[in-house]
Amino acid sequence: MTGMSRFMVNEAEVAAKVMDGEAILIDLSSGKYYSMDLVGGFVWSLLSSQHSVEETIAAVTAHYEVAEERAATDVKKLLDELQKEKLIVASNAESAAVAAPAAPAEKSEYTEPKLYTYEDMGDLLALDPPMPGLTEVPWEGADNKTEEGK
Amino acid sequence: MFKIKKRILYWTQLFYPYVGGVEVLGTRFIPTLEKRGFEFIVVTSHGSLDLPDEDEHNGIKIFRLPFQTALREKNFEDMIIARRRLQQIKQTFKPDIVHFNFTDPSIFFHWQTQAAHPAKTIVSIRLAVPSAPASEQSLLGQTFRNADWITTNSRAMLADVRQAVPETVDYSSTIYNGLEQPKISPDPVSYQPLHLLAIGRVVPEKGFDVALAAMPEILAKRPDARLTIAGDGPEKAQLEKQVETLGVQSAVNFTGWVTPEKVYELINGASLVVVPSRWREAFGLVALQASQMARPVVATEVGGLPEVVANGQTGLIVAKENPTELAKAVLHLADSPEQSAKMGIAGRERAKEMFNWDKHIDEYEQLYQRLLRSAEVD
CATH class of the missing domain: 3.40.50.2000 (Glycogen Phosphorylase B;)
Structure with a gap:
């Protein structure tokens, strides 16, 4: 990986969405969920739209109160994790798919971008499988009352 | 002197009109604690029925959010809806405590929206969870680490929680389920026939x-x-x-x-x-x-x-x-x-x-009060 390396979402296996600045990713084969908060979501939206590592670091320093050196360390660390989890893959694109957002007049507070993993989401969803007609019996039926008789 | 009611956001996978154990318990639990000076709203899912997003049952305000479809069907549109509505509910109601009944992973949305209005979090374990160590890369591990208090309804479940995340020993306890006395009296037991x-x-x-x-x-x-x-x-x-x-x-x-x-x-x-x-x-x-x-x-x-x-x-x-x-x-x-x-x-x-009802309610009231006092210290 170099500063010029570009990446894209591993679309064959991953669904991703940035909502209100925060990213949620789902590994469709394993059922694992991931999230990244505001700075993480910002980095994700840049990296996943094929901005190079250098361009991403530059955008982070333009948007947040952070020194370039620290931004570089944090972005590369996050990138390593995203690659390790196979959430992004290398791209041959020579430029980003979309332009980086314009630098704001005032920079925002910086926190280290982190990838939160929820490896047990599938297991937890299976804890209490839906059983229509069992736990889900309306009270009207339970009370043997009709709509009129309530 | 006018006393401000403390606000509890009571979160349960299903609620009225469903009749599972947790749901029925909730419909009795809330009015009893309301009489003791707490104000409640319920955050829940729609389940399989076509129910309104906002509802009321016996004066209890109910908000139904699409947690189940969002997570089970990996539906991003519903995730956005659930997240934004939850943020709005938290900002409007300003709960002092979020009391989450753990039977499903919808607590994911609670942690995602903590910044909207920080509140103390009680997690009540209502069904067996894996007793193996829960890593920081798991929702269960994060939930057990982030909670302010965890209750279980048996000591067996408490042991499981503490095995999953050992530091929970400092902020977990068992509050046994309680039931009101049945309205009918027991008849003498007959063993003929068996x-x-x-x-x-x-x-x-x-x-x-x-x-x-x-x-x-x-x-x-x-x-x-x-x-x-x-x-x-x-x-x-x-x-x-x-x-x-x-x-x-x-x-x-x-x-x-x-x-x-x-x-x-x-x-x-x-x-x-x-x-x-x-x-x-x-x-x-x-x-x-x-x-x-x-x-x-x-x-x-x-x-x-x-x-x-x-x-x-x-x-x-x-x-x-x-x-x-x-x-x-x-x-x-x-x-x-x-x-x-x-x-x-x-x-x-x-x-x-x-396993009596009053004891069950007393213990939850004491827990609420204890967490509210610690929130004041914070």
């Missing part, structure tokens, strides 16, 4: 097939024995087939689904209640209901059941998946009517003492 009762969702985890497999051994000694299985579920057809294969059709009766109110009547007509579960029951509400009606219980040694049924005092505990042991325990009780009647009475006393 009437066995099993109640619950007809799913493999409940082990009703083990109770059926015990019937030939029971019938060999007590031809008058009858087993009633009250409940409904996907396993029913399989069980009916098993009844035919075993040739015990005349001794087994399926009632189908019964209303919560009818449960006590059914228990009143039974000689004893069997709880043959093979999964880790977090508590064992049916066993408690049986004790309330002075019926001895034969239950398996899983999860919280051995805490609800005191072995040798209020019933007998047997190994799971063991029809012979189950049959022996049933026959032992049937052959010792005096001892069994004493067990039933002891169970009723123990239910009043250990």
